[in-house]
Amino acid sequence: MDVQGFFEQNRWLIYALLLSPVLVHFVLAKKLAKPEKIASATSLKGSTPKAPKVFRKTEKTKHSNRKIACEASTKSSRKLTDISACSINIFYSTLGGSTQKFAEHVADRIRSSLQTELVEILNLDYIDLDEYFSKGNSNTVYLVLLPSYAIESSIDYFLSALQTTIDDFRIVARPLEKLRGFAVLGFGDFEQYAGDLFCYQAIAADQRLAKLGAQRIAPLGVVNVKLEKAQVYEAMEAWTDLFLQYAKEKAVVPSSATRFNATTDAFSSKTTLVDVEDMGSLLDRAKQELSLPIGTKLMVSEQSPTYRSLTKQGYSVVGSHSGVKICRWTKSALRGRGSCYKFSFYGIKSHLCMEATPSLACANKCTFCWRHGTNPVGTEWRWKVDPPEMIINGILQSHYDKLKLMRGVPGTRPERLAEASRVRHCALSLVGEPIFYPYINEFVSMLHEREISSFLVTNAQHPEALRRMGQVTQLYVSIDASTKDTLKAVDRPLFKDFWERFLTCLEILREKHQRTVYRMTLVKGFNMEHVKEYVNLVRLGLPCFVEIKGVTYCGNSDQSPLTMKNVPFYEEVVAFVKSLCEELRVLSAETGVTYEIAAEHAHSCSILLAQTKFKINGVWHTHINYDKFFRLVREKKEFGPMDYAAPTPDFAIFGNGGFNPDDERFYRKGKKNANSSAKGITA
Helix, strand or coil: CCHHHHHHHHHHHHHHHHHHHHHHHHHHHHHHHHHHHHHHHHHHCCCCCCCCCCCCCCCCCCHHHCCCCCCCCEECCCCCCCHHHCEEEEEECCCCCHHHHHHHHHHHHHHHHHCCCCEEEEEHHHCCHHHHHCCCCCCEEEEEEEECCCCCCHHHHHHHHHHHHHHCCCCCCCCCCCCCEEEEEEEECCCCCCHHHCCHHHHHHHHHHHHCCCCECCCEEEEECCCCHHHHHHHHHHHHHHHHHHHHCCEECCCCCCEEEHHHHHHCCCCCCCCHHHHHHHHHHHHHHHCCCCCCCCCCCCCCHHHHHHHHCCCEEECCCEEEECCHHHHHHHCCCCCCHHHHHHCCCHHHEEEEECCCCECECCCCCCCCCCCCECCCCCCCCCCHHHHHHHHHHHHHHHHHCCCCCCCCCHHHHHHCCCCCEEEECCCCCHHHCCCHHHHHHHHHHCCCEEEEEECCCCHHHHHHCCCCCEEEEECCCCCHHHHHHHHCECCCCHHHHHHHHHHHHHHCCCCEEEEEEECCCCCCCCHHHHHHHHHHHCCCEEEEEECCCCCCECCECCCHHHCCCHHHHHHHHHHHHHHCHHHHHHHCCCEEEEEEEHHHCEEEEEEHHHEECCEECCEECHHHHHHHHHHCCCCCHHHHEECCCHHHECCCCCCCCCCECCCHHHCCCCCCCCECCCC
């Protein structure tokens, strides 16, 4: 019998012999594991599992002789810097100003108690969050004072930024581990928002700071602001004293379950802290509230401080996220006292122009913004969305209602008021980021259907939205700085990759075969250096025009570092523009694109650079033939910026001042120049 035949006859026996070691090993392993399993089960039989430790404080307390008796208090395992030698940063956020006053009061009490000046108050809305919450210093303590709003506020962004840092794999785990410690004090309306919503944002902040590795120095405090003013301050002082006691004893609070109700602890003889289970449930509900799906939360509700602040500044809030306002130049044009620089540059009569926005929210917190920090901020749309037709009808009606108020204003010209009854231009640059609105293309198309031109300004932080943007009459990008560091200082963007987004938007602008503009706002001491770097930015986008204007001073503000010293004189703006124009000559050889000074509006400190292709037979054509533009839009054919260009009038040409001779120059306080005519070309 050959080998193959033997194998065929005895193959099952051969398989059994080969597999027998495996079977023996399996049986032995089973038998050896069985006693251990039985023993383990026996050891547990009859025993009761340990309940999770619940931190409670039930002893009688008095504010004058309060003891740190909470079981949650433990000594830190690492060597801690003495609190009196630490820098204490007190962070706050506020819509109405109350929390700022609370922060100042807490700061004064800490300074007095520790005899230190190393206490700094910081508004969360106007700092670089990455600078403070992506790394910690062993000699620094963070106190966070937060109100809780049931409406949209900048606290939503702060909490989302903390969560982003927690989830960001590029950032080292527990980045605040070296921090000396933190504590959170929340303020809420217990009468109107009892239960889940009471101080829910402070609770979330406390939890997220702990997840970032920071050690909790004192229990989370909550204060009911509906108490008498004296009681609110007494409760706040009680929590501050508790914080100081914990800090001096170098104790830490390991769980956010330890919660100090500053209101009740200060006035009742007996208190009980929240159970761990209850706190976990509360945090879960707070988390759900913070992550509401798009469409459930209003950007600006009528009950919000943001709404009151905007309306006080003269805005009409339309729907839940749009706005309109009568520009001062509109009022000036109605009285025949001149139009803004857009008339000199592009032929927009100010009394026919409506300044509006479909999105009051922005991704920047610019130092020169004149909205005094009242507009919402965010990096993604998370609010209820109003339909574009409703917004257009609303802003037009609000605009016309405000124009009616001009009827009784002395000097208003009846013929211009009659002309203003039909809006011809819409400047989408009022506040916020218009391109942020999800239906911006539909919105602009509806404007064009009504023969209203569109002038859309973007802050260059939403490249995908810009890429999707359709035809507009004129598309602007704000260029507020020429380098990454200066852009961060001037615009204070929310996106971490703001510079990459900025550059991408400029590249997208170059791809748009539309009428494009760079808008540059000069702020002395911030962005008037690095002229050559501006050339690099122009090279990326090759805009049709470059607007350069000096910043407008909007008054002092705690949130903005700008003063009158940061406002350049017109002569300084002219010098900057000439220097930039000289540097731009290098582009001619590279790209074939040449820029020259085309127009000015001296009263606005504004100058226009234009590509020389708009200089036809020696005549500048920076104005727009609006009737032709609407005809081209209706024809739905491809067209470019040269197809609807119109000649620039002589009064607007650089060197002539830019004041419309059909208007009458108004001089305040009798400061009329004897050498200039009240009517005609003046600066």
